[in-house]
Amino acid sequence: MLEPDLLIIGGGITGQCAALVAADAGAMVTIVDMQRNAGSHANAGSLHVQMQSRFLRLNPHLADNLESSLPLYMSAVAEWQALDAALGGVELTQQGGLMLADTPAQLDFLHQKAAREQKKGLDVEILYRDTLHRLAPWLSPHVVGAELCRNEGKLNPLIANRKMREALTARGVRFVQDQITHITDGPRPIAHGAQNYPAGAVLIASSWGGGQLAQPLGLRIQTPPEPLHMNITEAGAYEIQHLVQHAERPITLKQFRSGQVVIGGGWQANLARDDSAAPAIKPDSLLGNVALAARIAPGIGGLRVLRTWAGYNTPVDGKTTVGAVRDGGRVFVGLPGDAGYTLGPVVGRMAANAVLSLPQAVDPEPYSPARWRA
Amino acid sequence: MSQITFTFDGQDITCDQTSSVAAALTQAGHRAFRKTEGDAPRGIFCGMGVCQDCLVTIDGRPNQRACMTPAAGGLQVQTQSARPALTKPQDRTLTPHRLTPRVLVIGGGAGGLNAAIAAAESGAETVLLDERKVSGGQYFKQDADPTRDPLDAQQRAGRDLVTAAYAAGVTLIQSAEVWGAFDGPEIMATSPEAVYAIRPERLIVATGAYERPATIPGWTLPGVMTVGAAQTLWRSYRTLPGRRVALFGNGPLVAQVAAELVSGGAEVVCLAEAAPAPWSRPVAALDMVRRDPALAVKGLGLLSKLARNGVRVSHDTLPEQIEQAGDVLRVTYRQNGTLKTVKADAVCLNFGFQPQNEILRLLGARMSYDAQFDQLRVDRSPDCETSVPQVYAIGDCCGLGGAPAAAVEGRIAGRAAASDEAQPTPADLSLRARHGKFQDALWRVYAADRPLPEDAPPETLICRCEEVSKATLDAALADDPLDIGALKRATRIGMGRCQGRYCAPVVAGIMARRQGRPLEDLSYFAPRIPIKPVEIAAITAAETLLDAEQTPDA
Structure with missing residues (x-):
């Protein structure tokens, strides 16, 4: 096997986008992936921009990290738009995202949040009852208002992943199944799994598996997986155009073009029983998540839940980490901080640009791995 | 009436x-x-x-x-339209129940009823969930109208078994469909009036099998159904699937149902068996007769009855294609290498059975692949306990064994689940072994070469729910998907309402042969909850069963 210019560990959306950018720049790229419980394979396709109330509630100490990342989220959406065009359509729609309020207090919280986000350049607006229900007539009458973030949207990850794979294959990117256990740093680093993979550069883009590869190289980064629950219904008429969240309750709700409604929003699942298994469903999450969705959008109550599954989110510290592990080194990391599927393409591009010393459109300095160095 | x-x-x-x-x-x-x-x-x-x-x-x-x-x-x-409007359904009252019996039996067929009777008679509080309105399962297939006389001894025996279950004190809950199986085990089920969350001390899974059709062009046309579906129409509802019926399949059920439909007044225009005639395999045939002479005699009686009505079994015969021809269906089939056609109102297919092992797989019970029947069999101890402690499995959900074997296994598992001291009796163990040997001989008689799904024409629908063709499957296979999950994500095969029950055996086999790997549990789609699509209204009702403090992200 010829030694690649770039070996990417992790074949999710971040690694794949890095491969696309590098291959387009003429690099020979290999992706090595263990093919188990990839976050991107379980993702439900929300394109997040506004600060998720769920993250703020769970990680109040990381709110500043999230807020400072808002410009990156906007670049991420632009990157997805470019990708949608380049791949020939991934059902990307940008009708915006609604974060709902049931009470005046919740609406107050959204007002304050919107003001902070507006300062960061987000296109947000508070909608009161009448406007909101005209825009989204399927909402429960209990909803008193919402924050509309026009930057938000959704896409179909099944289509995106398939077309991405085709695009990479067409560009000669190689895919290898292996589990990398450690990396030897150096001018020509080597990734070690069942085989050894020397390369011109190595990029760690393996989300929840990334921390344990980066730690021996001197980064004190922890990347525990957060197993999250998701549900999908059978198809109904396409009526829900927005990405829907709630100011206080954990939920994301959206409808694919297929008419199927996808319900998620951070309800917990159990870690996988063993390496060959997927993360397991908790009954409380299934019942609580779906019942909450039906209270928000009563019209979905006539559909049946077809399937549930769980996937790993990797929140890290709420702030992306991208760049060289050490200054001038040839081992790089590309780890989105939360919302990995939304951020994957932009983080992948930044990582590839860093590897190839290409100009960066987004200033990578705030996201440098330096903050993890001992 | x-x-x-x-x-x-x-x-x-x-x-x-x-x-x-x-x-x-x-x-x-x-x-x-x-x-x-x-x-x-x-x-x-x-x-x-x-x-x-x-x-x-x-x-x-x-x-x-x-x-x-x-x-x-x-x-x-x-x-039903493909995409109904999102309209809030009328509120229904579904009463939530939380049950904690000693023994929960899932399935009201030959195995489940016997297990529940044995457990209850051993003194255990026993609940049985049956998804059908009238218990008895697919073998005893009861009449929906309890006032009608049973059609035959088989139906009468089933009625007696249900009566015995009530007499033993079993709590039978009918029209209750299990959709959730969680570690614990915790079982969730829904009926038209209620939702159930059940945490038994012992679980006996007796969910039986479903039929394998033939994945050929036209197998999704209205009027094409499984042999068992036609049998249910007749035995439970005294309704014929059509006036002129063609049956294609493999195994004794096909001729039995043909005879039943004839007695109901149907014209059987074709009765096709994939296997060669039994007299071409005298050793296996004699072995089968020796193992259970009564059953063999019953089979011969059935064939002579069919012959009296002018129906002869066409051996070495496989259907190749079904088309709509005006109001009727035209089947092209190959008999001993010769292509023929027949027209019928209804076309019935049965090429073996698949165990309904979703609950067992979800709970993590260890499985082994059985090449003779091309299916997963759950690993079990002599008293039918699976690798998951306190979870038992009996009957055809463990791999095809037939109703008599399911009954014996039910008795063994029922007693074991009721009492930790219970041991299977020598009589039951030897009866179980005898049934096993009969099944083995029976399927050696009926062994048939069948075309591989790899050779199906490109327009054949592999996934009937998502309408994915063989051509689409082939295109995805060209990308060398690593496993069946990758193939599913690339094609949507297995993402539909049947949860992959019909396409999984087909694509698992194709993938394994391509990769030169043996089939195993991981060759099939990962088991998912819900086991059957579940109404959101039922989920909302079941939510009230949760403890108040169990909210996420607390």
Whole structure:
């Protein structure tokens, strides 16, 4: 096997986008992936921009990290738009995202949040009852208002992943199944799994598996997986155009073009029983998540839940980490901080640009791995 | 028998009051119940609540299975569109129940009923969940109308078994469909009136099997159904699947159902068996007769009855294609290498069985692949306990064994689940072994070479739910997907309402042969909850069963 210019560990959306950018720049790229419980394979396709109330509630100490990342989220959406065009359509729609309020207090919280986000350049607006229900007539009458973030949207990850794979294959990117256990740093680093993979550069883009590869190289980064629950219904008429969240309750709700409604929003699942298994469903999450969705959008109550599954989110510290592990080194990391599927393409591009010393459109300095160095 | 009237797309349908919606529509000559996303008509296929193809809208509630829904006077039944409007359904009261019996049995067939009786008679509080309105399962297949005399000894034996279960003090909960199985084990089920969350001390899974059809062009057309679906129409609802019926399959059920339909007045225009004639395999045939002479004699009686009615079994015969030809279906089939055609109102298919092992797989029970039957078998101890402690499995959900074997296993598991000291009796163990040897001889007689799905024509639908063709599958295979999950994500094969029950055995085999790997548990789609699609209204009702403090992200 010829030694690649770039070996990417992790074949999710971040690694794949890095491969696309590098291959387009003429690099020979290999992706090595263990093919188990990839976050991107379980993702439900929300394109997040506004600060998720769920993250703020769970990680109040990381709110500043999230807020400072808002410009990156906007670049991420632009990157997805470019990708949608380049791949020939991934059902990307940008009708915006609604974060709902049931009470005046919740609406107050959204007002304050919107003001902070507006300062960061987000296109947000508070909608009161009448406007909101005209825009989204399927909402429960209990909803008193919402924050509309026009930057938000959704896409179909099944289509995106398939077309991405085709695009990479067409560009000669190689895919290898292996589990990398450690990396030897150096001018020509080597990734070690069942085989050894020397390369011109190595990029760690393996989300929840990334921390344990980066730690021996001197980064004190922890990347525990957060197993999250998701549900999908059978198809109904396409009526829900927005990405829907709630100011206080954990939920994301959206409808694919297929008419199927996808319900998620951070309800917990159990870690996988063993390496060959997927993360397991908790009954409380299934019942609580779906019942909450039906209270928000009563019209979905006539559909049946077809399937549930769980996937790993990797929140890290709420702030992306991208760049060289050490200054001038040839081992790089590309780890989105939360919302990995939304951020994957932009983080992948930044990582590839860093590897190839290409100009960066987004200033990578705030996201440098330096903050993890001992 | 009193009659009732409901409407289908505005037209009056009159039927027996114990009929199912599907049987009543069939009796009235309707074959197509719904339209798919691709605008194809669909109707009854499995007749047992598995395939999700006979969906109709009933009183404004979309996607109700006609085969599992009792007809009732005044119902407004409509052809199901692919994408119903998002309208809030009328509120229904579903009573939430939390049960903690010593023994929970899932499945009310030969195995489940015997297990529940044995457990209850051993003194254990025993609950049995059955998804059908009338218990008995697929073998005993009971009449929906309890006032009618049983059709034969088989139906009478089933009725007696149900009576015995009540007499033993078993709590039978009918029309209750299990959709959730969680570690614990914790079982969730829904009936038309209630939702159940059940945490038994011991669980006995007796969910039986479903039929394997033939994945050939036209197998999704209305009027094409499994042999068992046709049998249910007749035995439970005294309804014929059509006037002229063609049956294609492999194994003794096919001829049995042909004889039953003939006695009901149907004209069997073709009775095709994939295997060569039994007299071409005298050693296996004699072995089978020796193992169970009574059953063998019963089989011969059946064949002579068919012959008296002018029906002869066509051996070495396989269907190749089914087409709509005006009002009827035209089947092209190959008999001993010669292509022939036959026209029929209904075409029935059965090429073996698949165990309904979803609950066992979800709970993590260890599985082994059985090459003779091309299916997963759950690993079990001598008293039928799986690798998951306190979870037992009996009957055809463990791999095909037949109703008599299921009954013995039920007794063994029922006693073991009721009492930790119970040991299987030598008599039961030897009876179980005898049934096993009979099944082995039987299927050596019926062994048949079948074409591989790899050779199916490109237009063949591999996934009937998502309407994915063989051509699409081949295109995805060209990318060398690493496993069946990658293939599923690339093609949508297995993402539909039947949860991959019909396509999984087909694509698992194709993938394994391509990769030169043995089949195993991981060769099949990962098991997912819900086991069957579950109404959101049922989930909302079940939510009240949760403890108040169990909220996420607390």
